[in-house]
Amino acid sequence: MADVDAASLRAIVARHGPAVSFLDRDAALCMRELACGTSLGGCVPALAGRSVLLATASQLTSALALIELQGLARRIVILPPDADPTHLAAVIAAAGVDAAVIDEGTPAHRAFDGLALVACSPLIAPLIDALPPSVPTEWMMLTSGTTGVPKMVRHDLGTLRSALVAPSPADGADVWGTFYDIRRYGGLQIYPRAVCGGASLVLSSAGEAIADHLARLAAHGVTHLSGTPSQWRRALMMVPAIEAIAPRYVRLSGEIADQAVLDSLRAAFADAIIGHAYASTEAGVAFDVNDGLAGFPADYVGVVRNGVAMKIVDGTLRIRSSGAAKAYVGGEPLVDDAGFVDTGDMVEWYGERFHFAGRRGGIINVGGLKVHPEEIEAVINRHPSVRMSLVQGRQNPVTGSIVVADVVLKGEGLIAEKSPHQIALKDDILKLCRETLPRHKVPAAISFVPALKVAATGKLVRRQ
Amino acid sequence: MSIKLTIMEQMEQIAREHGKILAPLKEDLVLADCGLDSLGFAVLVARLEDRLGVDPFSSAEEAVFPVTLGEFVKVYEHGRR
Secondary structure, three states: OOOHHHOOHHHHHOOOOOOOEEEOOOOEEEHHHHHOEEOOOOOOHHHOOOEEEEOOOOHHHHHHHHHHHOOOOOEEEEOOOOOOHHHHHHHHHHOOOOEEEEOOOOOOOHHHOOOEEEEOOOOOEEOOOOOOOOOOOEEEEEOOOOOOOOOEEEEOHHHHHOOOOOOOOOOOOOEEEEOOOOOOHHHHOOHHHHHHHOOEEEOOOOOOOHHHHHHHHHHOOOOEEEEOHHHHHHHHOOOOHHHHOOOOEEEEOOOOOOHHHHHHHHHHOOOOEEEEEEEEOOOEEEEEEOOOOOOEEHHHOOOEEOOEEEEEEOOEEEEEEOOOOOOEOOOOOOOOOOOOEEEEEEEEEEOOEEEEEEEHHHOEEEOOEEEOHHHHHHHHHOOOOEEEEEEEEEEEOOOEEEEEEEEEEOOOOOOOOOOHHHHHHHHHHHHHHHHHOOHHHOOOEEEEOOOOOEOOOOOEOOOO | OOHHHHHHHHHHHHHHHHOOOOOOOOOOOEHHHOOOOHHHHHHHHHHHHHHHOOOHHHHOOOOOOOOEHHHHHHHHHHHOO
């Protein structure tokens, strides 16, 4: 794959059938139209060799522009849809950006002053200019840090394409969808595979409701669908919209896939391959697990599989992968001396598998005892009435912190506060926790809530 | 239900959940001898915050250290005013 970072996606989509398209709420665009067409007006030569900020408002125009910029630009800096505009100037400076691709929805910003601005439009025009020779293109992604200026990690088409070891699409017949935005790592694991593999890609539109997105996925006959466990739990609540889709391949990544969500998806999609992947913006994709069980086999550690090596240091997963990002921009080292990325994800070994315990930074300290909220959520989510849950620490004068849980129930509507049914259900969930967990991990209080906040990254929002 | 009754009910409930034997709940019962350990008290304070809407220990300007059950109840009765 030595030449893949300079590969032309135009040449690849030129070989696709006419049905292979990008589909959003408002438009369906045949990918191969870009073989000798352009979404960038007459400005293709102006972007040659540049460091280009991809700042379109819609996913569709980003999907089009990425095909044109690969092999043309020296660097593509991919701006996530909810990027904080106050960080724009810092991102532009750090990445040496000298041009930006925008669309009609991109808000004007002072940080764009002095950049060559090129408008991207879903109306494909004939490509008149001769294309310059292909150059290697870096794909810069912003990590989803919660505070401060986001870090940028450097990938290329090669590391991104290596990102999926899952079933390969057959030309023309497959329709891929994702609850992620393709401008985040979760979505960028899907985009190059769909484009290179000849699958159509259904994109969500800005502000689109989940039920409407699901209805479009059903209408287009989605065959491969990916999202975080939180996004899947939310989708599973969208009855009847969820019943209208029948994907052959269901993929989860970005958060811990617990047994409850895997079992719920198995019940919903009896014939599908249901896989959960471990991936991070920095480390790339480490592995896919397709046996329907949470965690991963213990023998994945200590050997090199599919070019990925894993080790456990201080209970934390470390990964060395050919799909790993090349570096942080700014020179901060991304890997240790042996080339391993510290993922910050803690694992525990029981039986023949490793199970994810939670984030190193998310530990709750209950009177000196460490608690991973994710471990407790996995137990609560096993209760047959529970759809999803969020465990957090609450300040406590005796133990410093104590564990409390917010719980979303399956089915519609909330149960009346303090009704006998509600009290019985809380008791039953607590009973399950007490039977399974040590005392300090049992929530002191459970609240039933109608929904939990899921961030634009697809991950459950945890208070910092 | 009075604050005192709420507190006593919760202490009994938590003792049951934690498999502890509670001493007879009287005004002059020394909390350290009541049968709940520190985790039991931590859960008690959290549950009372949900039921009474206040955690008088975290919100007090001065640290308060009740020794007996009667003093513990008073802290909550003051906290609610």
